[in-house]
Amino acid sequence: MVVKKRVTLKDVATVAGVSKMTASRALRGASDVSKSNVDKVRQAAKDIGYIGNHLALSLSSQRSNLIGVIVPSVANIVFAEVLAGIAEAIENSGMQPVFGVTDYDATKEYDAVRNMLSWNPAGLIVTGLDQPEDTRRLLLNADIPIVQIMDTDGDPVDVCVGFSHVRAGEAMAEALLATGRKRFGYVGCGLVQDTRANKRLGGFKRALAKRKLGVIGIETSEEHSTLAAGRRLTAQVLKKIPELDCIYYSNDDLAAGGAFHCISEGIAVPEQLMLAGFNGLDLVKSLPVRIATSLTSRRDIGIEAVNVILRRQREGSDTKNRCFDHPPHIDLGL
Amino acid sequence: MVVKKRVTLKDVATVAGVSKMTASRALRGASDVSKSNVDKVRQAAKDIGYIGNHLALSLSSQRSNLIGVIVPSVANIVFAEVLAGIAEAIENSGMQPVFGVTDYDATKEYDAVRNMLSWNPAGLIVTGLDQPEDTRRLLLNADIPIVQIMDTDGDPVDVCVGFSHVRAGEAMAEALLATGRKRFGYVGCGLVQDTRANKRLGGFKRALAKRKLGVIGIETSEEHSTLAAGRRLTAQVLKKIPELDCIYYSNDDLAAGGAFHCISEGIAVPEQLMLAGFNGLDLVKSLPVRIATSLTSRRDIGIEAVNVILRRQREGSDTKNRCFDHPPHIDLGL
DNA sequence: CTGAAAGCGCTAACAC
DNA sequence: GTGTTAGCGCTTTCAG
Numbered sequence: 001m002v003v004k005k006r007v008t009l010k011d012v013a014t015v016a017g018v019s020k021m022t023a024s025r026a027l028r029g030a031s032d033v034s035k036s037n038v039d040k041v042r043q044a045a046k047d048i049g050y051i052g053n054h055l056a057l058s059l060s061s062q063r064s065n066l067i068g069v070i071v072p073s074v075a076n077i078v079f080a081e082v083l084a085g086i087a088e089a090i091e092n093s094g095m096q097p098v099f100g101v102t103d104y105d106a107t108k109e110y111d112a113v114r115n116m117l118s119w120n121p122a123g124l125i126v127t128g129l130d131q132p133e134d135t136r137r138l139l140l141n142a143d144i145p146i147v148q149i150m151d152t153d154g155d156p157v158d159v160c161v162g163f164s165h166v167r168a169g170e171a172m173a174e175a176l177l178a179t180g181r182k183r184f185g186y187v188g189c190g191l192v193q194d195t196r197a198n199k200r201l202g203g204f205k206r207a208l209a210k211r212k213l214g215v216i217g218i219e220t221s222e223e224h225s226t227l228a229a230g231r232r233l234t235a236q237v238l239k240k241i242p243e244l245d246c247i248y249y250s251n252d253d254l255a256a257g258g259a260f261h262c263i264s265e266g267i268a269v270p271e272q273l274m275l276a277g278f279n280g281l282d283l284v285k286s287l288p289v290r291i292a293t294s295l296t297s298r299r300d301i302g303i304e305a306v307n308v309i310l311r312r313q314r315e316g317s318d319t320k321n322r323c324f325d326h327p328p329h330i331d332l333g334l
Numbered sequence: 335m336v337v338k339k340r341v342t343l344k345d346v347a348t349v350a351g352v353s354k355m356t357a358s359r360a361l362r363g364a365s366d367v368s369k370s371n372v373d374k375v376r377q378a379a380k381d382i383g384y385i386g387n388h389l390a391l392s393l394s395s396q397r398s399n400l401i402g403v404i405v406p407s408v409a410n411i412v413f414a415e416v417l418a419g420i421a422e423a424i425e426n427s428g429m430q431p432v433f434g435v436t437d438y439d440a441t442k443e444y445d446a447v448r449n450m451l452s453w454n455p456a457g458l459i460v461t462g463l464d465q466p467e468d469t470r471r472l473l474l475n476a477d478i479p480i481v482q483i484m485d486t487d488g489d490p491v492d493v494c495v496g497f498s499h500v501r502a503g504e505a506m507a508e509a510l511l512a513t514g515r516k517r518f519g520y521v522g523c524g525l526v527q528d529t530r531a532n533k534r535l536g537g538f539k540r541a542l543a544k545r546k547l548g549v550i551g552i553e554t555s556e557e558h559s560t561l562a563a564g565r566r567l568t569a570q571v572l573k574k575i576p577e578l579d580c581i582y583y584s585n586d587d588l589a590a591g592g593a594f595h596c597i598s599e600g601i602a603v604p605e606q607l608m609l610a611g612f613n614g615l616d617l618v619k620s621l622p623v624r625i626a627t628s629l630t631s632r633r634d635i636g637i638e639a640v641n642v643i644l645r646r647q648r649e650g651s652d653t654k655n656r657c658f659d660h661p662p663h664i665d666l667g668l
Numbered sequence: 669c670t671g672a673a674a675g676c677g678c679t680a681a682c683a684c
Numbered sequence: 685g686t687g688t689t690a691g692c693g694c695t696t697t698c699a700g
Contacts, residue, residue, distance in 0.1 A: 006477075008677060019687050024679065032685060049475060054452040055398065056677030059389040059692050066432075075418035075633075077411050084409035087435040091442075096449060098400075098432050101421040108425075115430060118388040141383060143340075227620035256620075263597070263622040283617065286561035286590075288597040299409075342693060353671050358695070366669055390693035393676050 007050050016044035027052075058120060067309060068116035068124040070100040070109065072193075078251075078279055078298055079127070082149065085302025086125065093310055095122065102127075104193035110135045117142055123309030129154035130195050145312040147305040152323050153199055161304045161324040165196045168294050168328050169203025172248065172276055175330045176292065177211060181246035181274055184208060185217035187233045187258065188250035189225040197250040200278065204248055215248075217241035225250065230257020235265075238273075245273060252277035252284050252293055259289050270334065280331065290333035297326045341384050350378035361386075392454060401643060402450035402458040404434040404443065406527075412585075412613055412632055413461070416483065419636025420459065427644055429456065436461075438527035444469045451476055457643030463488035464529050479646040481639040486657050487533055495638045495658040499530045502628055502662050503537025506582065506610055509664045510626065511545060515580035515608055518542060519551035521567045521592065522584035523559040531584040534612065538582055549582075551575035559584065564591020569599075572607075579607060586611035586618050586627055593623050604668065614665065624667035631660045 013023040018037055026033045026041035027050075033041075044050075058064035069086055071079040083099075090097055098119060100112030109126075113135055116124055123145040129152070131139065139146045139157045146158040153164050176184070191198055208214055219237040223229055230253060238244060238261075249255040255277025262269045269275055269289040277284060280295030304324050347357040352371055360367045360375035361384075367375075378384075392398035403420055405413040417433075424431055432453060434446030443460075447469055450458055457479040463486070465473065473480045473491045480492040487498050510518070525532055542548055553571040557563055564587060572578060572595075583589040589611025596603045603609055603623040611618060614629030638658055 006677090010677080020677090021679080021688080022686060025686090028679095034685060037685085051448060051472075052452045053393075053454065053677055054449075055389050055393040055454055056692090057679075059387075059393055059676090059694090060678040061680080062692065064389065073418070074408075074414050074421060075411075077409075077414065080408050080411065080414035080417075083414075083433075084407070084435075087408060087433070091435075096432060096434070096453075098430060099417075099421070100430070101418075101425075114385060115388075118386045119430075120387065120389055138385075226616055228616070231620055260620050260622045282560055282562070286565055286594050288594045288622075340693090344693080354694080355671060355696095356669085359670090362695095368669060371669085387693055390676090391695075393678090394693075394695040396676065396695090 006053075007048050008053070009050070011048055012041060012045045012050045015048055016040040062120075064120045064122060065095045066098050066119050066121040067095050067306065068098050068100065068113075068119070068121040070102060070112050070116065070124070070126045072102050072104045072127055074099075074101060077281065078296075081298040082302040085299035086306050087302075088299070089303040089306035089310075093306070095306075095310070104190070106132050106135070110138070113138050122313060123147065125149055125305045125309070127151075128195060129156060129160060131157075145309045147308050149301055149305050151196055151199075152325060156323060159308050159322050159324070161301050161308065161326065163296070163325055163327045164203075165199035166203035166206075168278070169200035169205075170207040171203075171328075171330055172200075172278075172292070172294055173204045173207035175332060176246055176248070176274065176276060177207070177213075179274065179332065179334070182213065183241075183243055183245045184213065184215050185219070185237045185241060185244040185247040186215045186249075187218075187230065187237055187247055187254055188220045189223055189229055189233075189254060191220055191250065192222060194250070197278075200250070201248075217244055217247075225253045227253055227257035227260065230254030231261045232257075234258035234261045238267075247273065247275050249275065249277045252279045252281040255291055255293065256281075256283050256287060259287050259291055263289060278328075280328070284333075292330070292332045292334075294328035294330050296328045301326050340387075341382050342387070343384070345382055346375060346379045346384045349382055350374040396454075398454045398456060399429045400432050400453050400455040401429050401640065402432050402434065402447075402453065402455040404436060404446050404450065404458070404460045406436050406438045406461055408433075408435060411615065412630075415632040416636040419633035420640050421636075422633070423637040423640035423644075427640070429640075429644070438524075440466050440469070444472070447472050456647060457481065459483055459639045459643070461485075462529060463490060463494060465491075479643045481642050483635055483639050485530055485533075486659060490657060493642050493656050493658070495635050495642065495660065497630070497659055497661045498537075499533035500537035500540075502612070503534035503539075504541040505537075505662075505664055506534075506612075506626070506628055507538045507541035509666060510580055510582070510608065510610060511542070511547075513608065513666065513668075516547065517575075517577055517579045518547065518549050519553070519571045519575060519578040519581040520549045520583075521552075521564065521571055521581055521588055522554045523557055523563055523567075523588060525554055525584065526556060528584065531612075534584070535582075551578055551581075559587045561587055561591035561594065564588030565595045566591075568592035568595045572601075581607065581609050583609070583611045586613045586615040589625055589627065590615075590617050590621060593621050593625055597623060612662075614662070618667075626664070626666045626668075628662035628664050630662045635660050 102109040148160040276292035436443040610626035
């Protein structure tokens with residue numbers, strides 16, 4: 001069997017009876033090619049099944065249509081929705097996303113950034129503002145738009161798109177205090193890795209402290225956030241401190257798990273016990289009991305991150321050092 | 335300000351005082367370089383912050399470390415988990431995933447495949463077996479491993495990893511029949527696009543027909559599957575046919591929505607009405623009522639898909655035309 | 669063990 | 685309008 005040789009631009013040119021350059025220009029829809037040649041080239045490309053080679057294109061033109069995206073996890077619906085926003089915004093832009101997953105691990109993040117950069121991407125989207133020094137240096141030296149997403153509490157390398165988790169925690173505390181709640185518990189998972197959940201907890205406590213209150217029951221675990229974990233930790237915290245009238249969770253998955261516990265145990269939510277999550281997942285909106293949450297704009301954040309890069313490509317660096325805030329909306333579910 | 339010029343291999347070589355080739359070999363951990371030169375080169379690379387250029391590497395070596403992945407959606411947790419499996423398996427393989435999203439649109443899928451191929455990927459993972467003719471031709475002509483995932487009901491281009499949705503639907507019908515249920519309803523979303531959900535429904539009906547039974551109440555909608563939609567459609571189908579004793583849903587999101595409806599309305603699940611979803615999401619396991627589902631191995635499918643490609647790279651095409659079955663397990667939740 | 673030459677497939681910059 | 689000449693940054697191949 002004959003080895004299938006990749007069809008190249010040269011083949012197209014030969015078949016069309018023109019030079020490589022004319023073929024190249026014709027396929028890219030350049031202005032300066034005669035109508036008849038454009039047709040000939042297009043037809044030839046179609047006939048022999050020309051696909052093109054982005055590697056050569058990018059290497060030669062010194063710019064690629066790749067946008068690197070680095071997230072801690074994809075199995076987490078929150079990041080999956082950010083990716084969905086990114087995919088949506090990238091569509092029709094001629095760009096292509098390349099993904100890296102860090103598993104909340106700094107070493108993997110460093111490697112992912114390095115790897116990404118070696119593809120000469122047009123821009124890089126990374127999660128969070130708190131990269132360790134070596135990773136940050138890599139980002140600073142990269143001569144492309146760097147968009148840090150999901151957080152604004154810190155000093156961005158270039159541009160950040162997200163919101164302040166500290167303020168989000170404060171806001172939720174204030175909203176809950178306004179409903180008259182006084183005995184607060186907290187349930188969280190994976191806090192060691194999850195800087196942003198920690199920031200929220202910090203803000204939450206600070207706002208309580210202003211009213212001379214605090215978190216009187218706390219239950220955490222280093223496993224991943226799941227409904228089952230939320231259920232279990234809620235049972236635990238209520239066993240220790242049954243008089244709680246409100247529990248703040250590090251996210252909606254845990255809070256929904258808490259809601260399931262309450263439904264099973266006949267605890268009236270929110271009358272007897274108020275639950276507050278974070279993210280505003282679809283799940284929470286459909287729960288048979290009403291719980292509070294902060295609605296974050298994951299999709300919009302993804303879209304804006306891409307747009308920052310696309311805009312920069314066209315207009316130059318006028319948006320340098322900017323911060324795009326997408327503050328969450330509190331929904332008490334009442 | 336001086337324009338930051340990209341650091342190239344040549345720079346490393348110059349600093350280390352060797353030729354480009356020696357530098358290249360040293361950095362790739364080649365055997366045939368003197369210890370002292372390896373050290374010199376490594377040090378030089380570190381000092382000047384050499385990152386490398388995958389574009390040039392891949393173009394020159396005629397192989398890339400990219401694995402293309404094309405899924406219909408990322409906001410869907412099921413595909414997000416497949417991606418998580420892919421990311422997990424890819425880790426430490428030196429490969430990198432490139433993503434494309436089709437939104438269940440055949441044209442977008444064709445473009446995504448074409449785009450992917452123009453990066454000379456080491457392999458391609460695409461969702462489903464039912465690509466239209468033109469896309470299929472593209473895949474057939476690509477001289478790389480093509481893995482079609484999530485389905486085995488059909489004729490794979492190369493290798494497929496997944497399970498039979500027809501059999502999955504049949505199996506669920508049989509399991510439900512075995513519990514004595516007789517009056518079946520069906521609730522589904524987005525069926526026009528979702529070939530695989532349709533295959534399940536087909537299998538489900540066929541198995542019922544064998545017992546001279548059928549689906550006596552059906553409620554569908556072309557929106558995306560959400561808990562809210564499940565809740566609403568369940569209310570609708572029960573309003574029309576209140577005597578149903580079992581509802582099969584096109585997936586777990588809808589089924590969980592149905593469960594929420596039942597909890598709110600005081601319908602006893604599963605005593606009075608049995609609900610059956612599909613996928614075995616975390617959500618279902620933690621619900622305050624027990625519903626049936628088919629546990630699919632999304633993560634494993636992603637992992638196996640990558641492994642097929644990695645294996646092929648090393649061992650040649652011995653796995654050509656194979657089908658890897660990961661049949662779902664039925665959990666009646668009783 | 670090391671280096672020089674050639675070229676991967678394409679486009680930028682000039683010619684004509 | 686079109687073609688030619690040089691590369692992009694790396695690896696392959698082949699000499700030493």
